[in-house]
Amino acid sequence: MKVRIKDIADRAGVSAGTVDRVIHNRGEVSEKTRKRVIGILKEQHYEPDILARTLASRHPLKVAVLIPFHTPENWFWKKPLSGIYDACSELNHFKIEVREFLYDQFAKGDFIEKADEGLNYLPDAVIAAPVYFQETTEFFSRCSESGIHFISVNSNIDHPGQLTYVGQDSRSSGRVAAQLIDFGVLKDSRILVVSIAMDKDNYSHILRREEGFREFWGRNNKASGMEIINLSIAKDSYPYIRRALTETFHKYDSIAGIFVTNSRVYQVAKYLQNTSREDICLVGYDLINPNIKYLNSGTIDFLISQKPHEQGYKALVTVFNKLKMNKQPSPEQLIPIDIICKENLCCYQV
Amino acid sequence: MKVRIKDIADRAGVSAGTVDRVIHNRGEVSEKTRKRVIGILKEQHYEPDILARTLASRHPLKVAVLIPFHTPENWFWKKPLSGIYDACSELNHFKIEVREFLYDQFAKGDFIEKADEGLNYLPDAVIAAPVYFQETTEFFSRCSESGIHFISVNSNIDHPGQLTYVGQDSRSSGRVAAQLIDFGVLKDSRILVVSIAMDKDNYSHILRREEGFREFWGRNNKASGMEIINLSIAKDSYPYIRRALTETFHKYDSIAGIFVTNSRVYQVAKYLQNTSREDICLVGYDLINPNIKYLNSGTIDFLISQKPHEQGYKALVTVFNKLKMNKQPSPEQLIPIDIICKENLCCYQV
DNA sequence: TGTAATTTCGTGTGCGCACACGGCAAAAAT
DNA sequence: ATTTTTGCCGTGTGCGCACACGAAATTACA
Known part of the structure; x- marks a missing residue:
């Protein structure tokens, strides 16, 4: 039923270690056997077992969050953050590490600084709210070069290579x-x-x-x-x-x-x-x-409702699905436009 | 950081096997050491690692779905079912087995028959739509006796011991x-x-x-x-x-x-x-x-919208959270009452 | 031709847990 | 006093994978 690395190895006439090296592009494999293994991987529709994978892996999935910080006067950005943390605790078992890089939305310099810090953290993915168009574009370009996945929330910059956009139409x-x-x-x-x-x-x-x-x-x-x-x-x-x-x-x-x-x-x-x-x-x-x-x-x-909580939540889930489950998200994830009136308010209050 | 069975065993001065026996109530442990191990388990806030657990376990989580079948004329029950399957494929890695027991909503006898079949399947949990009040009550009682968790969707019977109700107010x-x-x-x-x-x-x-x-x-x-x-x-x-x-x-x-x-x-x-x-x-x-x-x-x-798809989805997720993650759901999970008009229709069509 | 350097590959260990098996004592039976 | 049973417990293996280490095969060089 389920195809394991060992099965692939047997069919290819190599050991599990070699297949492993092919899967992770870790080199030290001759071009000939590499081709052969890749062929069998595809032919057998090999899908890694996420459970075993994260169990064996020592490194967590590092996610940097680059959004404005919130204050008592400006509550808006509190909810996406808690949405991210809610998703994080649900996916807790999968070794996900979230690190905040919160910037002053009225200070361009602070954004640049925090963006740098975010890159130095060497994350696997970045969730960013693009307030400053030009600066965010540059930042996303740098992510792209470093092989860091990035997704924009709340407003869309539509940078090439962007994993997805989560927000409202x-x-x-x-x-x-x-x-x-x-x-x-x-x-x-x-x-x-x-x-x-x-x-x-x-x-x-x-x-x-x-x-x-x-x-x-x-x-x-x-x-x-x-x-x-x-x-x-x-x-x-x-x-x-x-x-x-x-x-x-x-x-x-x-x-x-x-x-x-x-x-x-x-x-x-x-x-x-x-x-x-x-x-x-x-x-x-x-x-x-x-x-x-x-x-x-x-x-x-x-x-x-803009559903800011759901935006953060979906953003992290998307990162998880892509990097752990290898599931490609749709380029845009539009949050439903909920109409709230007095009588249905209660079901939307969390 | 993370507390493992081995850590508990060391503290209790026993082996991992003994702790395992305590955790699973498998007996063969003297009352004295059992108490001691349980104490340490609580004291250390032991939480089993779901990944390792499902990886090592051979038995799947069996879920029986007891709802009316759908026909071209009566489409209604199609969506909860697909919601359940969507959730199932998301949680795919955790060895969840869903089995349908679909009954004729206009034939009480058929419900009873399918309910019996559902029990014979020996599921860990049942997701049921209570069309027949009296019969469903009896069925839930039998589940309770056998230690099978049960949740009702779409309409609430509120049977004692019910895991949750998923539906609309x-x-x-x-x-x-x-x-x-x-x-x-x-x-x-x-x-x-x-x-x-x-x-x-x-x-x-x-x-x-x-x-x-x-x-x-x-x-x-x-x-x-x-x-x-x-x-x-x-x-x-x-x-x-x-x-x-x-x-x-x-x-x-x-x-x-x-x-x-x-x-x-x-x-x-x-x-x-x-x-x-x-x-x-x-x-x-x-x-x-x-x-x-x-x-x-x-x-x-x-x-x-009654959001039938979401009802099924949430039902299965709830079962999963309870039985795999040991998370107790709230007794009622009310689906938000979405107001759909021409202009926001597009975001709700899946 | 022999040795060193390099490429290529197999093996082993551990992640945390479930579960089977077997050991060792004390208790019971003969 | 001996077997046999029983209660209680430790050990070992495997789940599927990541990754380190070292061995073998190949090449490079003298």
């Missing part, structure tokens, strides 16, 4: 938001798109969310008559936001729906609650506590 | 449907709840979905003024359904939303399309092809 998520609002408002309504203090690591996401949001009516319903108004708010402080919203409501009456392109939707919810405008459809991103509060109170109608 | 899913329709219609609207040809294995689900649906307004919004009308259609044939719907629309004008409590929502969609009533909010269950068609055409607004 932001454009689709924008379309989902549009469909939700379209469903909730009457025809010929005014809809507001609010972008608040776009943070560095989500900048391209936000643009694509907006694109998707517009695309929904552009494609499906040119004559829908929806009027879409843009509002960009530079600072994430409530007084600032309140002023901007007040101005906008003054300028445009009868706004029926609001789409907030990032997690700051709770600020808008606060404003709507304070001004008794809870009937306005409100859709935004991310299951963070202030958002959940307004989801439960009914001010926020829907939240779209 | 039907009541919550009804509330989700209610919230969606509430979001899409105006205040003081008429809403129709349609139940079509309730099949045996989903009967209790359907009742609880209805309960949840009503509960939404009962709790949140007593003065909402929504009028909810019930329509039960006994036969799943389009002419029959058409007649019933025509009568209802004749009796009640201005119906704004329809909730179909099972996967037959496509039949209602067909009717709405034929009678140019696509503007009515339509929500139903399950990602089957006819439903997907109407979701894409816009007649169905939302589908709620």
